[in-house]
Amino acid sequence: MKSSYDIVIVGGGMVGAALACALGNSSLKVAVLDRAPPAVLGQDYDQRVSAITLASQTFFENVGAWEGMARRRVSPVREMQVWSEGGSGAIHFNAAEIGEPCLAWIIENSVIQMALIERLHQFTNVHYLCPVEVADITLADNGAAVTLKDGRSLHAKLLVGADGADSAVRRAAGIDTQSLNLDQKGIVATVTTEKPHEQIARQRFLATGPLAFLPLDEPHTCSIVWSADTARAEQLLALDDAGFISELQKAFGDSLGKIQTLGPRTGFPLALSHAKAYTAPHLALVGDAAHTVHPLAGQGVNLGFLDAATLAEVLLEAVANQKDVGARAVLRRYERWRKGDNIAMVSITGGFRYLFSNDLPVVSQLRNWGMSLTDAATPMKNFIMRRASGLEGDLPKLAKRALH
Numbered sequence: 001m002k003s004s005y006d007i008v009i010v011g012g013g014m015v016g017a018a019l020a021c022a023l024g025n026s027s028l029k030v031a032v033l034d035r036a037p038p039a040v041l042g043q044d045y046d047q048r049v050s051a052i053t054l055a056s057q058t059f060f061e062n063v064g065a066w067e068g069m070a071r072r073r074v075s076p077v078r079e080m081q082v083w084s085e086g087g088s089g090a091i092h093f094n095a096a097e098i099g100e101p102c103l104a105w106i107i108e109n110s111v112i113q114m115a116l117i118e119r120l121h122q123f124t125n126v127h128y129l130c131p132v133e134v135a136d137i138t139l140a141d142n143g144a145a146v147t148l149k150d151g152r153s154l155h156a157k158l159l160v161g162a163d164g165a166d167s168a169v170r171r172a173a174g175i176d177t178q179s180l181n182l183d184q185k186g187i188v189a190t191v192t193t194e195k196p197h198e199q200i201a202r203q204r205f206l207a208t209g210p211l212a213f214l215p216l217d218e219p220h221t222c223s224i225v226w227s228a229d230t231a232r233a234e235q236l237l238a239l240d241d242a243g244f245i246s247e248l249q250k251a252f253g254d255s256l257g258k259i260q261t262l263g264p265r266t267g268f269p270l271a272l273s274h275a276k277a278y279t280a281p282h283l284a285l286v287g288d289a290a291h292t293v294h295p296l297a298g299q300g301v302n303l304g305f306l307d308a309a310t311l312a313e314v315l316l317e318a319v320a321n322q323k324d325v326g327a328r329a330v331l332r333r334y335e336r337w338r339k340g341d342n343i344a345m346v347s348i349t350g351g352f353r354y355l356f357s358n359d360l361p362v363v364s365q366l367r368n369w370g371m372s373l374t375d376a377a378t379p380m381k382n383f384i385m386r387r388a389s390g391l392e393g394d395l396p397k398l399a400k401r402a403l404h
């Protein structure tokens, strides 16, 4: 059986589902396919959480998915504290300094995905096919064809790869990536602490990698992301809970008092990568399929949401101007718009990781000066806060607060 679509999105993760919502209620016929059923939110906190910028929040509001997240569980970050191991440098960011109620939100990945999938089911022009396995992808002059393992075949004017870092769509298009294996793993877990977090996100830079405590809606509960060299991470993952808590306490210090309980731990390999192209005729890549960054800046999926909002804007304009959504010229506009920002973030997170994991005295001195100077320089600090929160920059309309 063959079905024709304007757009087929492979990958209904956070970014693919967000793109589908952004194309909802349009004249485009859209299919989203995923091999895995969407995450389900249980009683316990999801191990995977994301720091969500204010630009991403605006995007969710504009596509009608924010209410579905806020109704489940979202946690505001009012302040951010960053400091380094054995150094005098520290930076504090406070939302009040830029006149905002919060700097970001911490939201469980399952909450984000559930709200987006719930929303896309409300659009009659969007079909969600899940679970399905892709058997073959073919790109031709007149479009793209996806054959599913159940024998169905989908034809599209535009195929979008939102299928994550190991993207089959990217491979089918023969697009190479530049990658740097960081030889690090990010360990994630949920912990409870003696003192309340007071909606402050805390990050300590250790010589072995950064350790973040991200505040959840329960005042004594945080989600941790502990990035460490692979050998050290494996060691930490192999410890029993009491041994891990003891190492975690030593690494983090006592600003939240005693670490009291620990949920299950998982380690994710970390890599920096960037696709050499985001588009080809009838094809576009978004999210981790196009780029991965170090989680230390909490920007990875936010870049993906900006890709989705930008691609949707470019495609809807093409429709309004009766242009082919798979045309190279249309897609190149998306690629030019997003590449600069994404490359900058890949480089910044890579550079930060080097700067903070280096214990040469001269580098550590520079680091401490840099942090103290930035902390004292109010305009620079405000600029960083506004930029990191997604209040500045060349944003697509769906991520801007006031739609024109």
Ligand SMILES: Cc1cc2nc3c(=O)[nH]c(=O)nc-3n(C[C@H](O)[C@H](O)[C@H](O)COP(=O)(O)OP(=O)(O)OC[C@H]3O[C@@H](n4cnc5c(N)ncnc54)[C@H](O)[C@@H]3O)c2cc1C
Residues within 6 Å of the ligand: 010, 011, 012, 013, 014, 015, 016, 033, 034, 035, 036, 049, 050, 051, 052, 132, 133, 134, 162, 163, 164, 165, 168, 186, 187, 188, 225, 268, 286, 287, 288, 289, 295, 297, 298, 299, 300, 301, 302, 303, 304
């Ligand atoms: C430890 C850690 C902490 C992080 N913290 C943050 C943070 O605080 N803030 C932030 O912004 N980012 C963070 N990130 C990054 C963020 O998790 C990723 O950028 C994000 O998950 C990418 O979303 P995506 O939808 O592009 O890809 P994915 O989440 O990888 O989703 C891809 C989807 O495609 C589907 N799929 C794949 N292949 C196929 C196929 N062949 N057929 C059908 N379906 C397919 C998969 O099932 C999946 O649903 C973190 C990452 C890590 C590792």
